[in-house]
Structure formats: structure tokens, C-alpha cells
Amino acid sequence: MKVLMLGWEFPPYISGGLGTACYGLTKALSEQGTEIAFVLPRPVQSAYSGHVRLLTPSDSLLASIYEEEPLRRVRFCAVDVALYPYGNPAEKALPVGEIGRQAGPGTSCSTRGEGAINVPDAVAGSIPCNVNVDVNYGCxxxxxxxxxxRLACQISRLDDFDVIHAHDWMTYPAGVAVASKSGRPLVVHVHSTEFDRSGEHINKWIYDIERLGMHRADQVIAVSNFTKRICVQRYGVPDSKVSVVYNGVEPSEYGGDFKEIKRHKNEQIVLFLGRITMQKGPxxxxxxxxxxxxxxxxxxFIMAGSGDMFTRTIEMAAGMGIGHKILFAGFLRGADVDRAFEMADLYVMPSVSEPFGLSPLEAMMHNVPVIISNQSGVAEILQHAxxxxxxxxxxxxxxxxxxLRHPALHQTLRENGVQEAGRLRWSESARRCRQIYQHMLRTAG
Incomplete structure (x- = not known):
């Protein structure tokens, strides 16, 4: 089976859980024999691309094709697009709910060798059609x-595939357009919704794109029943069209020694790790x-992350007189994330609206007890949190x-938590996705 996969985030360029989820899912699908062509924005920096082997670079304005060693059946098509809704990847975040409000329909940017884009007919009417693009990402x-x-449509004509799999709202127009032109079935994977990111103050343009993608898709994958209810109740998607596929977790490859970490005698550490935005409840x-x-x-208390509420949160802590008790660590990646978990005595996820929530699983894999919000998808499946x-x-x-005060409770949560998280594997997520692919193909046939 061949899948054309559309996404905007993949390690090492991550600003949240989507990139981690895409890596885990594609790796498991690859191991189960699925061939994947993954269309991603071209990395804007080369410092983190040492793990990538460039095979056949084509027209620099279109795409480069490359592979990663651990993903034997996955090819990546990197296109010159700057899809970073939280700012520069792995650096800072922007208020997601404000995306698109800063520049409305018809907004123009200076063009350098690239003219206006003609939006495919499949999505005409839902997105403004006369936006110019700056190839240097100044738009x-x-x-x-x-x-x-547009570039995803061009790439799709160069490759053969059975199914289209679009991750997150920014790729839904591309998925709809490719499906319209190719006649192949489309599944959209809902990792979050505008209601999660912005509460009731939604961006209408983004909502319309999300709704378009969900209704035009042959199947919708939601990362939890929590998210499925939003798809059904807020977007009017038929219940029978939405399948729940939970995320998984992989053991960390980092094996650090944290004895050098200095803390006062008997001091305990409580960790928050995530974007510092309204959605995450900082x-x-x-x-x-x-x-x-x-x-x-x-x-x-350690707050690791960045976002539009970063400064406000610091001011809030100072105003309460506890600023000296809270360390704002900024955005962490890779081994630094592992270090944070290893230092922590407890992880807390107080999210206001969390479609799934990968971080608690990662904490549990590091033997860290977790407290999670009831308003999260992961709360549906965790018993030892x-x-x-x-x-x-x-x-x-x-x-x-x-x-923190009761060692027996702490130990019980640690021991049972790591066992429970260890049973939540990406291989099961991939198996469920393959079932959905096969169902779409049978229905289409």
C-alpha cells in the first residue's frame, strides 16, 4: 500500500506534539510494510539536517526528495513553504488564535520570482485566491x-499512491485538492481543532478550512473521543465517519546521568512542559x-516551553511573589527534554482543551508520576495518573x-505508570490507520 502523506512538522523541526506523532506513526507504518511519500515544508536551516540523506534534488522551487535511515519505506518531499504557525520551528510560538487575523483575504507580499498562486478548484471559495508569495518566507x-x-498537487502528479493522509488543518486544502485531481480517497487526521487552540474566540478562516477538510474527506481520524465529539458537535461531521486512533509513545534513546543537577537538600521539582498558550493552561x-x-x-517549579503567554506567565508568578520558585526554561528539544523529565519528581498537564497529550506518556516512560487535566484525550486511556x-x-x-508528601503514592504511580505507558505503542496506531486505509479502498472500489 502506498500513501501520500501531507504534514507541516517533523523532527527535528518541532513546536509541539504533531511532529513527534508524525514520526512515531510513519516509523510504525513503515515497519508494517506501508510505503509513504511525505510532503513537508523545506527546512529553512541546515544545522539539524545531518540525519537526512539527500537523494535526488529536483527543481529548487519545487521539492527535494530525501530519506531517513530509520524509515526504510518513507520518502520525504521537502517543498519551499514556511508552514510554522508557532513561529520559527523549535524556537518560539505565536498566538495560534491570531493566525490569519494579521493579514486578511487578498493580502499581498513582495514577490521575488514567484507570482500569484491559483488555488485549486477543490478549495476555491474557502480560501482567498489572490495571495502572492515571497519565496524567502517573508509572507x-x-x-x-x-x-x-499547489506544490503538493504538482508532486502528486509525479508519484503513484493509493491513499492521501493529511495531518492538521494547514494541509487539508492540499489534501482536498489532490483528492479532487487524483480521485484517490482522503483521510484527514485531526490532531487539534481551532476550538482547542482558541476556545470560543475562533478564527473563522481556520475553522472553515478545518470544516472543509473534514467534510470533503472520505474518513476522519481523531486522536481521542474528546476530539471526536468536537468534530461531530462543532463541525457537523457524521459520527460514523470519524474513527478514533490514539497516539503512542516510544522509549527515549537518551540515557543521561543527571547527578550533576544541583538542587537544595530535599528539594522536589514539579514540571510543566508544553507551549505556554491559553490551550495549555499555564x-x-x-x-x-x-x-x-x-x-x-x-x-x-519548572515551566519548559514558549508561547504567546510566556511574558504574562512570568509577570503572574512575580506578582504572586513566587517568581524565585519558578524556573522558566524556554523551549526544549531532544536530550534537554529527557533531562527535564529525569529531574522532575512530578509532571503536571493542566490543559484547558487537549486533544490527546503526548507529554504525560513521555513523563511516565521516564518513571515520573503525572497529574493530567480531565479535559484531555489521554485521560480516556490512562488509569495510573x-x-x-x-x-x-x-x-x-x-x-x-x-x-510529593507520600512516597508510597509516588512509587505506585511511577511503577504502574511506566508499565501502562509501555503498552501504548505506535504499532497499534499504525495498525488502526492501515485498517482505515483498507476500508476506504474497499469502499472506493
Whole structure:
């Protein structure tokens, strides 16, 4: 089976869980015999591309084809598109809910060797059609979404495939366009929705793209029942059309020694790791930290991540008088993420709306107990995690104190957690995806 996969994030260029999920899923699909051509934005820096073997670079304006050693049946088509909704990859984040509001339909950018994009007929009417593109990435997300769609259509004509698999909203127009031109079945993979990112203050343009993709697709994959309900209730997608495929987790390859980490005697560390945006609930973490510190002084809190609420969160901590007890570590990647987990005595995910939530699984694989929001997809499948409503800072603080003060509870959560997370594998996610592919092909045939 051959799959044309469309995405905008892949390690080492990551700003959230999507890149990690795409890697885990493609690796497992490859191991199960699926051939994948993955269309990705061209990396804008070369410092992290040493792991990539460039095979047959074509027209520099179109794409380069390369492979990664661990992914034997996966070819990557890197196109010149800047699809980074959280800012520069792995560096900083932008307010996702504001994307597209800064430049409306018809916005133009200076063109350097590239004219206006003609949006494919399949998505005409849902996206502005007269946006110009700057090949040096000096433009907005409107233009880059157009460009990605056009180049994906060009690439699709050069390759043979059975199924189209589009990850996240920025690739849905491309998926719809390729499906329209090729006649191949389309599955859109919903990793998050505009309601998760922006609450009730949604960006209408993004919502329309998401709705278009879900309704034009032959099948929709949601990462949890939590997300499936949003697809059905907020986007009007038939329940029977949406399948739930949970994410998995892979053991970390990093085996560091953290004895050099300095901390005061008996000091315990509570970790927040994620984008510092409204969706992730950083203000609830800070408020709970304040309550914990009123009862325990030997606790330090680490906030690892970046986002549009970064400065506000620092100011909030300072205003509460606990700034000296909270370390703002910024965006972490790779071995630094492992170090953060290894340092932590407890991981807390206070998300307001979390479609799935990979970080708790990663924490559990590092033998770290976790407290997670009830408003998350991962809460559906974890039994050995403490759960709390994101807004209940009193209960969140009580649970943090309980884990830190009671070694037996801490040990039980650690031992059972690592076993439970170890059973959640990407191989099962890939098996479910292959079942969906086969169902679409039977239906189409």
C-alpha cells in the first residue's frame, strides 16, 4: 500500500506534539510494510539536517526528495513553504488564535520570482485566491497554505499512491485538492481543532478550512473521543465517519546521568512542559503552585516551553511573589527534554482543551508520576495518573502535595505508570490507520 502523506512538522523541526506523532506513526507504518511519500515544508536551516540523506534534488522551487535511515519505506518531499504557525520551528510560538487575523483575504507580499498562486478548484471559495508569495518566507500563513497546496498537487502528479493522509488543518486544502485531481480517497487526521487552540474566540478562516477538510474527506481520524465529539458537535461531521486512533509513545534513546543537577537538600521539582498558550493552561499551573508553596517550601517549579503567554506567565508568578520558585526554561528539544523529565519528581498537564497529550506518556516512560487535566484525550486511556479539572486549582494543588508528601503514592504511580505507558505503542496506531486505509479502498472500489 502506498500513501501520500501531507504534514507541516517533523523532527527535528518541532513546536509541539504533531511532529513527534508524525514520526512515531510513519516509523510504525513503515515497519508494517506501508510505503509513504511525505510532503513537508523545506527546512529553512541546515544545522539539524545531518540525519537526512539527500537523494535526488529536483527543481529548487519545487521539492527535494530525501530519506531517513530509520524509515526504510518513507520518502520525504521537502517543498519551499514556511508552514510554522508557532513561529520559527523549535524556537518560539505565536498566538495560534491570531493566525490569519494579521493579514486578511487578498493580502499581498513582495514577490521575488514567484507570482500569484491559483488555488485549486477543490478549495476555491474557502480560501482567498489572490495571495502572492515571497519565496524567502517573508509572507503570511495564507500565502504559505496556498503554496503548499499547489506544490503538493504538482508532486502528486509525479508519484503513484493509493491513499492521501493529511495531518492538521494547514494541509487539508492540499489534501482536498489532490483528492479532487487524483480521485484517490482522503483521510484527514485531526490532531487539534481551532476550538482547542482558541476556545470560543475562533478564527473563522481556520475553522472553515478545518470544516472543509473534514467534510470533503472520505474518513476522519481523531486522536481521542474528546476530539471526536468536537468534530461531530462543532463541525457537523457524521459520527460514523470519524474513527478514533490514539497516539503512542516510544522509549527515549537518551540515557543521561543527571547527578550533576544541583538542587537544595530535599528539594522536589514539579514540571510543566508544553507551549505556554491559553490551550495549555499555564496560568492554572502558576495558581496551583502558589497554593502548594503556601504549605510546602521545599518545592521548585519548572515551566519548559514558549508561547504567546510566556511574558504574562512570568509577570503572574512575580506578582504572586513566587517568581524565585519558578524556573522558566524556554523551549526544549531532544536530550534537554529527557533531562527535564529525569529531574522532575512530578509532571503536571493542566490543559484547558487537549486533544490527546503526548507529554504525560513521555513523563511516565521516564518513571515520573503525572497529574493530567480531565479535559484531555489521554485521560480516556490512562488509569495510573491522577486527574483533575483544569480550573480546580485547589484540587490540583492538593494532588501535587499528596504525591510529593507520600512516597508510597509516588512509587505506585511511577511503577504502574511506566508499565501502562509501555503498552501504548505506535504499532497499534499504525495498525488502526492501515485498517482505515483498507476500508476506504474497499469502499472506493
Amino acid at each position: 503570511d500563513l495564507y500565502a504559505q497554505t496556498h503554496r503548499y497546496s 496560568e492554572y499551573f502558576i495558581a496551583a503552585a502558589k497554593k502548594v508553596l503556601e504549605k510546602m517550601d521545599n518545592v521548585k 491522577l486527574k483533575v479539572d483544569f480550573w480546580d486549582i485547589d484540587e490540583m494543588a492538593n494532588k501535587i502535595i499528596a504525591v
